[in-house]
Every structure is written in C-alpha cells, then in structure tokens.
Amino acid sequence: MKNRLTIIMLFAIIFSACENDLNVLPKDKISKEDFLSNKKYAAEVVNSAYNQLLNFEMYSFAWIGITSITSDDADKGSSDGDAGTDKDKLDKLAFDPTLRSFNDIWKQRYAGIYRCNEGIYYLGQVELDAALKARFIGELKFLRAMFYFDLVRCFGGVPVIADKIDFKNEELVNQVVYTRKTKEESYIQIEKDLKDAITALPIQYGSADLGRVTKGAAQGLLSKVYLYQKKWNDAYVMSGNVISSKKYNLLSDYAKVWREVGENGLESLFEIQATLGKGVNGYTDVQSGRGTPDHGWGFNTPSSNLANAYEPGDKRREATIMFTGQVLWDGFQTPTSGWTNPRYNYKAYQSRTAESWDDNKGETAKNIRILKYSDVLLIRSEAAFQMANKTEALIQVNKIRTRAGLDTLTSVTLNQIYKERRLEMAMEHERWFDIVRTGQASTALTAVGQVFVMGKHELFPIPEEQITLSKGLLTQNPNY
Numbered sequence: 001m002k003n004r005l006t007i008i009m010l011f012a013i014i015f016s017a018c019e020n021d022l023n024v025l026p027k028d029k030i031s032k033e034d035f036l037s038n039k040k041y042a043a044e045v046v047n048s049a050y051n052q053l054l055n056f057e058m059y060s061f062a063w064i065g066i067t068s069i070t071s072d073d074a075d076k077g078s079s080d081g082d083a084g085t086d087k088d089k090l091d092k093l094a095f096d097p098t099l100r101s102f103n104d105i106w107k108q109r110y111a112g113i114y115r116c117n118e119g120i121y122y123l124g125q126v127e128l129d130a131a132l133k134a135r136f137i138g139e140l141k142f143l144r145a146m147f148y149f150d151l152v153r154c155f156g157g158v159p160v161i162a163d164k165i166d167f168k169n170e171e172l173v174n175q176v177v178y179t180r181k182t183k184e185e186s187y188i189q190i191e192k193d194l195k196d197a198i199t200a201l202p203i204q205y206g207s208a209d210l211g212r213v214t215k216g217a218a219q220g221l222l223s224k225v226y227l228y229q230k231k232w233n234d235a236y237v238m239s240g241n242v243i244s245s246k247k248y249n250l251l252s253d254y255a256k257v258w259r260e261v262g263e264n265g266l267e268s269l270f271e272i273q274a275t276l277g278k279g280v281n282g283y284t285d286v287q288s289g290r291g292t293p294d295h296g297w298g299f300n301t302p303s304s305n306l307a308n309a310y311e312p313g314d315k316r317r318e319a320t321i322m323f324t325g326q327v328l329w330d331g332f333q334t335p336t337s338g339w340t341n342p343r344y345n346y347k348a349y350q351s352r353t354a355e356s357w358d359d360n361k362g363e364t365a366k367n368i369r370i371l372k373y374s375d376v377l378l379i380r381s382e383a384a385f386q387m388a389n390k391t392e393a394l395i396q397v398n399k400i401r402t403r404a405g406l407d408t409l410t411s412v413t414l415n416q417i418y419k420e421r422r423l424e425m426a427m428e429h430e431r432w433f434d435i436v437r438t439g440q441a442s443t444a445l446t447a448v449g450q451v452f453v454m455g456k457h458e459l460f461p462i463p464e465e466q467i468t469l470s471k472g473l474l475t476q477n478p479n480y
Contacts, residue, residue, distance in 0.1 A: 037126045045119045046136045049143050050212075052112040053272045056281035057104035059368055064286065064300050065090045065101045066154065066460065067429035072448045074427065077301035077341050078290055084299055093450050095461055097480055103463035105154055109147040113161060116144035121164040138200030142213040142221070145193035146370070148186060149225060153433050156459045156477060157182040160189045178470035187229055194222040203247060210264050216242050217270040220371050223379050228437055236383035239376045242269070248373040250403050255319035255329065258347040258369060260355040269371040276356055279363035287348040288361070289322075292338040296361060300348075301341045305448050306426055309419070315405040320426045322346040330354040345427045369428065374400060378421045385414055393417065400424055455479060 035041045053059060065087045068074045076091040078084055086099040095102075119140045123133055144162070151158045160181045167173060181189075197218040205212055219242050226235035242248060249266045256262040264271060274280050290298025302321045310317040322328065322344040325336040330351040348366070350357065356365040381396035390412060398408040400420050409416065418438060422431060435441040436458050445452040456479035467474045 037128055039128070039132065042123060042126070042128055042132075042136060045122065046139050049112060049115040049119055049140055050273070052108070052115055052143075053368075054274070054278065054280055055108055058108045058112070059272060059280055060282040061085075061087075061286050061299075062101040062104035062108075063429060064283075066105060067432050068300050068427060071431040071435065072444045072450075073303060073306045073422070073431040074300050074345075075303050076299060077287075077344075078298045079340050082297075084297075087299060093445070093452065093457060095457065095480070097461040097464040097467070097476065099461075099463075102154075102460050103465050105150070105460075106463050106466055109151050110161075112147045113144055116140040116147070117161060117164055120144075134200040135202065138197040138218075139213045141193040142197040142201070142218050145190045145197070145225075146221060148190050148193075149221070152183060152186045152190070153228070154460045155462060157184075157186050159474075160186055162189055162193075174473055178473035180475055187225065190225055191222065194218050194225065198222065203245065211271060211273040213270060216245055216247055217371060219245075220269040220373075220376050223376060223383075224371075227379050227383060228433075230386075232383045232386040235379055236387060236389075239380040239383065242373070242376045243380065248376070250374060250377075250399065252403070254315050254403055257319075257372070257374075259329075260351075260365065260367075263367045267373045268369060269373060269376070271370060272368040274363075274365050274367050276358045276365045277360060277363055279360075279365055280368050281363055283368060284348050284350045284364040284366050285361040287345045289324075289334065289344050290340040292335065298340050298344070300345055300427075302343045302345060302427060303448060304343075306422075307343065310423060311406060313405055314423065315403075316423050316426070318346075320346055320423075322349060347427050372428075374403075374424050375430075378417065378424060381412075382414075382417050382421070385412070385417055453479070 061084070065084070069076055069087050069090050070093065076084060076087045078087075083089075086101050089096065089099060090101060120137050123136055123140075126133075128136075148158070148160070157180050159177055159179060161176055165172065165177065197213065198215055201213060201215045201218055203215050205214070219238055223235050223238035223242065226232075226238060248269065251257055251262055251265060251267045257265075257267055262268070272280055284296065286297045287300045288296025288298070290296060307317070307321055322334065324334050324339050324342050326334045328334065328346075328349070328351075330353050332351070332353070350364040350366045352359075377396045377399055381393045384390070384392035384396070394409060394412045397412050397417055397420050401408055404423070418434070418440065421434060425431070425434075435444045441457065442452045442454060456477075459477045461480040462474055462476050467476065
C-alpha cells in the first residue's frame with residue numbers, strides 16, 4: 001500500500017453546516033454504484049481514509065505538541081522567540097480552549113471519522129465480493145476506532161457519530177454531532193469497531209497491500225483500549241492473542257525500529273505509510289536540527305530528564321536522542337555549535353544519504369509507527385502485574401530489557417514496568433497519556449518544573465471554536 005495509496009479528496013469537516021456526498025468521480029462519466037462495485041475504485045475509497053493520516057494537523061505538529069512537548073520527555077525546543085503557534089504554552093501546561101493545537105486534533109480526527117462513515121455507508125450499498133467488502137469495512141472501522149481513541153484520550157467523552165449523517169436534519173445534528181457521550185459510552189463504540197475489524201481483517205497481506213490494517217493491528221489496539229479502561233484481564237488476553245499469533249517479534253537492533261530498514265517489519269503492527277512527496281506532512285521537518293546546517297524547525301527536543309533516566313549501557317538512549325557533536329548512523333556529523341538545541345528526536349531523523357530522500361523536508365518518506373510489538377509486550381506485562389501474575393509480567397519486561405542490552409530482572413514492580421514503558425516508547429507520543437492514566441503526571445511534571453493541576457489537566461479543553469459552532473451545546477471539560 002506504501003506505493004499505491006492515492007489521494008482522493010473527500011471534502012468534509014464533520015461540523016459543516018451541510019451534508020457532503022462522496023464526490024470522488026466525474027458525475028457525467030460513471031455512477032457511484034459502478035464506481036464502488038469495481039474492486040480498484042472501492043479500494044481507493046478506503047485509501048482516502050488512510051490519506052487523512054498524512055495531514056500536517058493530524059499526526060504532525062499539533063500531535064507532537066500535545067503528546068510529547070507537554071510531557072517530561074521533551075521540551076518545546078526551537079528558539080526562545082519561536083512559540084510554534086502555541087507549543088510554548090503546551091510546554092508550560094498553560095492549556096487554553098483557544099489554542100490551535102487542540103482544535104486541529106479535534107477537527108482532523110472528525111474529518112477522518114467522516115471519511116470512514118461515508119466509506120462504510122457507500123460500501124454497504126453496492127455489490128462487491130462479500131469477503132472483500134467486509135475487509136474494506138473492517139479497515140475503516142479500525143481507523144474510526146483509532147481516531148476516537150485519540151479523541152477520548154485527549155478530551156474524555158466526545159460526540160460519537162458512527163453513521164452517515166444528514167446535516168440538513170438540525171435536530172439530529174444537535175443530538176448526535178453536538179452532544180458529548182460519556183467516556184464509557186465512547187469506549188463502547190471503539191471496542192465494537194475493533195471487534196468487528198478483528199473478525200473481518202486478514203492476518204497478513206501480500207506485498208502490494210503491505211501497510212494496510214491487519215487482524216493483529218486491531219487486536220493490539222484493542223488490548224491498549226482495554227488497558228486504558230483498566231480492564232486488565234481483557235488487555236491480558238487480547239495482547240496474548242497478538243503474541244501467540246507468532247506474526248510479530250522484536251527487531252534485534254532497537255536502533256533500526258524507526259529507520260527505513262525497519263518499516264513494516266516484524267515489530268510493526270501499524271504504521272502511517274509515507275512516500276517521497278506524499279509523506280506525513282511536516283513530521284520530520286518540525287523535529288529536525290535547527291540552525292546551521294538547516295535541517296528543520298527544531299521543536300520537540302528530548303529533555304535532560306529523559307536523557308538522564310536511562311541505565312548505563314541502555315542501547316535505547318543513543319537510538320532515541322540525537323546529540324550535537326555526534327556522528328550519526330549514516331555518517332553525518334552533527335555540529336558541535338550552530339544548532340539551537342543540544343538534543344533532537346533521533347526517531348524522527350531521515351537520512352539524506354542512506355534512506356529515500358528527494359530534498360523535500362516537508363514530506364519525507366518516514367513512516368510513523370503507531371503500534372509496535374514492544375508496546376503489546378508492555379501491555380501484557382502491565383495487565384499481568386495488575387492481575388497478580390508477576391511471573392508473566394517479569395517475562396515480558398525482560399524481553400524488552402534484553403533487547404536494550406540490559407541485565408534481566410529477577411523480580412519486577414509496577415514502577416519498573418512504567419519505567420521500561422517510558423524508555424521503550426520515548427519520543428513516540430505515548431508519554432503524556434501514560435503519565436496521566438497511571439497517576440504519575442503530578443510527580444513526573446513537578447520534577448521538570450511544571451505544575452500539573454489535578455482535576456483539570458487530565459483532559460485537554462474542548463476547543464472554543466467547536467463550542468461556538470455548536471451554539472453552546474458542546475460542554476466544556478472541568479476547570480477550563
């Protein structure tokens with residue numbers, strides 16, 4: 001799929017004032033029924049939802065800001081005078097409903113949900129091989145679940161739209177589009193979509209469809225969804241299903257996980273597929289070295305707190321943090337002076353000499369890892385510990401430590417599992433959510449000079465723009 005995803009613009013923002021149809025073909029040349037009954041065209045409707053992942057406002061600057069710069073793993077970076085729109089405020093936990101990053105996260109995910117809903121509806125109306133139709137719909141349900149999972153982790157309960165909506169029906173729009181469900185109700189829809197996806201999706205694809213959602217990806221995401229709800233047994237069983245499938249494994253070299261050579265490898269359950277000229281817009285550019293030589297904007301720099309958290313000999317440190325005055329894996333010498341910050345996110349680095357490169361910093365061919373096998377092992381470990389199965393918890397943690405070049409443990413505590421999770425997933429946009437869900441946020445952020453306000457900062461504010469569009473029907477989160 002990396003070479004076959006086609007941009008098809010299904011123009012839609014979920015909070016528009018009118019209904020938009022699937023305008024994906026010239027109306028005078030082919031009917032929608034004929035269009036969608038053709039395997040090739042039906043696949044492109046699904047691809048349009050995947051293409052939503054490439055947007056700058058989706059998994060690039062705003063996502064980096066709210067998931068990483070907010071946490072103790074990273075600082076704003078760039079220069080003192082460059083606010084990055086609102087990244088300076090995110091870095092200081094000065095959350096405000098007017099900040100653009102929160103609105104971008106909200107709008108883009110609902111735009112993705114719209115694409116999924118439209119695709120599911122139209123695919124359901126046409127004649128197509130039953131297994132293929134089920135697979136296509138399963139892919140869309142996975143993506144919809146992933147978008148809702150992002151929203152719930154950020155904002156708590158949100159409006160849940162799981163059908164094609166007639167935007168001319170004002171009463172329906174007010175009831176569905178502008179009315180928040182509870183967090184528990186939101187999770188019900190996420191779980192349903194992922195269970196449906198698991199039933200419909202294949203274990204693997206041929207090379208032409210590499211990168212599409214698989215059964216293992218749906219199982220892995222569902223195990224994480226269970227973990228966030230403290231459904232320990234469900235998380236334990238579902239992560240175990242991924243492990244027992246024997247379709248995944250840890251790469252022997254941790255440093256290669258985020259390089260081009262590691263893309264869609266044994267450790268990958270799901271990645272955003274990028275190609276030259278059709279990359280994840282801005283992802284590499286906004287995190288690359290700022291100054292001379294000019295590699296990028298210089299945001300999201302690993303903190304000294306993170307750099308000092310590793311044990312001596314932990315291979316993950318050098319694979320995660322790019323230091324100035326260092327020779328990188330491809331032979332590039334980072335400057336000892338000339339770059340604004342002393343550290344950058346090595347996992348976002350794209351080599352100009354040893355990987356695909358066309359001198360377009362804005363859209364590199366860097367795939368973004370959304371779900372990895374190491375994540376699943378740590379979900380299994382945490383769930384096992386919470387169920388008093390410390391033997392299993394220890395087994396999974398030691399797999400992670402062995403790959404990192406560390407001695408195995410003879411016993412394990414919950415805090416040790418949390419620490420391994422931090423270091424294994426560092427700079428991968430998990431840290432903020434992890435410290436909030438595990439109750440570590442106040443302590444972790446106090447250590448880096450930030451004040452986490454209990455009863456407020458567990459959720460981000462509902463964007464003011466969305467409340468205004470709803471004419472006040474959308475309710476704000478506490479203490480904003």
